[in-house]
Amino acid sequence: MTIDPGDFIAVIGNNGAGKSTLLNTIAGTLPADAGHLTLAGHPVTKRSVAYRSHWLSRVFQDPKLGTAGELSVAQNLTLAASHTGSLSLRRYRRRGQTERYRKLLATLEMGLEDRLNVQVKYFSGGQRQALSLLMATLSQPDLLLLDEHTAALDPKTSREVMDLTQRIVTTHRLTTLMITHKLSDALRYGNRLLMVQDGQIKLDVRGAAKAALRQDQILQLFAE
Amino acid sequence: MLMTSLGQGLLWAPLVIGVFLTFRILDIPDLTTEGSFPLGAAVTISAMLAGASAITASLLGFLTGCVAGWVTGVLDTKLHMPSLLAGILTMTGLYSVNLHIMGKANIPLLNQKVLTAFLPATWSVTWQTIVVGGLVTGVVVILLILLFQTRLGLSLMATGNNPQMSAANGIATDRMVIIGYMVSNGCIALSGALIAQSNGYADIGMGIGTIVIGLASVLVGEIFLRGQRMGVRLLGMVLGAIIYRYLLTLAMGLGFPVNDLKLLSAVILVIVICLPLLQTKYRTHQQVTRYLNQIGVDQNATTSRVTSQSSAKGLLSGNSQRTSRVKGREFDD
Numbered sequence: 001m002t003i004d005p006g007d008f009i010a011v012i013g014n015n016g017a018g019k020s021t022l023l024n025t026i027a028g029t030l031p032a033d034a035g036h037l038t039l040a041g042h043p044v045t046k047r048s049v050a051y052r053s054h055w056l057s058r059v060f061q062d063p064k065l066g067t068a069g070e071l072s073v074a075q076n077l078t079l080a081a082s083h084t085g086s087l088s089l090r091r092y093r094r095r096g097q098t099e100r101y102r103k104l105l106a107t108l109e110m111g112l113e114d115r116l117n118v119q120v121k122y123f124s125g126g127q128r129q130a131l132s133l134l135m136a137t138l139s140q141p142d143l144l145l146l147d148e149h150t151a152a153l154d155p156k157t158s159r160e161v162m163d164l165t166q167r168i169v170t171t172h173r174l175t176t177l178m179i180t181h182k183l184s185d186a187l188r189y190g191n192r193l194l195m196v197q198d199g200q201i202k203l204d205v206r207g208a209a210k211a212a213l214r215q216d217q218i219l220q221l222f223a224e
Numbered sequence: 225m226l227m228t229s230l231g232q233g234l235l236w237a238p239l240v241i242g243v244f245l246t247f248r249i250l251d252i253p254d255l256t257t258e259g260s261f262p263l264g265a266a267v268t269i270s271a272m273l274a275g276a277s278a279i280t281a282s283l284l285g286f287l288t289g290c291v292a293g294w295v296t297g298v299l300d301t302k303l304h305m306p307s308l309l310a311g312i313l314t315m316t317g318l319y320s321v322n323l324h325i326m327g328k329a330n331i332p333l334l335n336q337k338v339l340t341a342f343l344p345a346t347w348s349v350t351w352q353t354i355v356v357g358g359l360v361t362g363v364v365v366i367l368l369i370l371l372f373q374t375r376l377g378l379s380l381m382a383t384g385n386n387p388q389m390s391a392a393n394g395i396a397t398d399r400m401v402i403i404g405y406m407v408s409n410g411c412i413a414l415s416g417a418l419i420a421q422s423n424g425y426a427d428i429g430m431g432i433g434t435i436v437i438g439l440a441s442v443l444v445g446e447i448f449l450r451g452q453r454m455g456v457r458l459l460g461m462v463l464g465a466i467i468y469r470y471l472l473t474l475a476m477g478l479g480f481p482v483n484d485l486k487l488l489s490a491v492i493l494v495i496v497i498c499l500p501l502l503q504t505k506y507r508t509h510q511q512v513t514r515y516l517n518q519i520g521v522d523q524n525a526t527t528s529r530v531t532s533q534s535s536a537k538g539l540l541s542g543n544s545q546r547t548s549r550v551k552g553r554e555f556d557d
Binding site: 049068083087089 | 389394
């Protein structure tokens, strides 16, 4: 399977079909039993999660996992801004950083820009997930992994985060792989759709073919 | 009496800071303490007997503590042992190592110059202890504050708080945990070096109960001084170490025999764990009652149910999801 630059792929499939396995293997939290994985030209099959993070970012399903709750918004953003130099003995607070973070947070329209020094644990799931999304895109990754990132949110917040996702992915032209359980989201967003079943990719449609796809056709496939 | 406790507290402060680093920042209960504390003492006193100056010997003590921390860190991260077991293994191994370093179970200093001997001889021993303890602890606190302003310090905090997120943001979490263990046990060994010089000897049994002293002091410190800023938290630890000494002195003054000291420190730890829990429970109860009165509901049944749920956050329930989940289950029923 090849992910082309600029792809926005929605991955669907039953529980236990292998969606998360696919994503975790790419992210490095699961070792690959067989095969090879190349990220932006770098062979990473046997490399650590931290090494792979040079090219990819990830938003988790659980809003708590994507951010460090004890750390402030600004500290979380600093960690996400660069995936290198974590051993550096230079001060992490840089001049002009506050202004930059403020502007970025203002794009979320959640009022987070005035709470830069508040610990993230005091925010709601929706706010934390929006922050995770912003953090994941801050390092301009070659690949963005979204792991059912709206599943733990209420319907309204879920829609807001999904809209935000669409906006960010389009503005930064991010290559994205999104797992979702919502068929409507899978059909509405992205230029390519993957359907996983029994550990195999059952369907891989893109472009016009994907746009023409209807919900009942997919349900039909699920039933088979 | 008060001044003696202050001096002793300052000598114990690096140990409390060390325990704080693993227990609060990395969210790991590290039992290596019981071995690295006498290790620092053994190395320092042996080095001084071999002719090293008190400063060199103390720094050597610090460095060997770091090595002990490295061992536990490697056992924990690279060999994937539970951190409690990793600490127990290092601690047990260190007992023999310490005996080898010292040659026998207790080595006294003869007439070597200890750190306090660098101060004017006209000062009383109490004041000399306070100044030396204050200086060393001050340097440790300042260096740590500086460390936590660097990217490395931020990565350490992030790793302890949320390892998955840290790894996903490019932090080599194993390396961070090992560094944390090293700095922590270095501080603990430094404390051992100071105490041994103050006592005038190193003893194989001086590590027993140090983890309880450390944890109790951390909790006491947090009762008096809490905050988000690292400087405040570290000062809280120093305060905790001092107040803990006062508590012990107070208890001894009540007539407890020296043999009961360890039992006493265990009881103090139990009390300081329970106290904040009861405090939270009481406060929540008050809040809920006030709220229910406000909205005009008077149902004792509701009050008690809500209270028991909201007080589920204990002092020991750490930072990470892992610990709070386990603790949450314990208190949920």
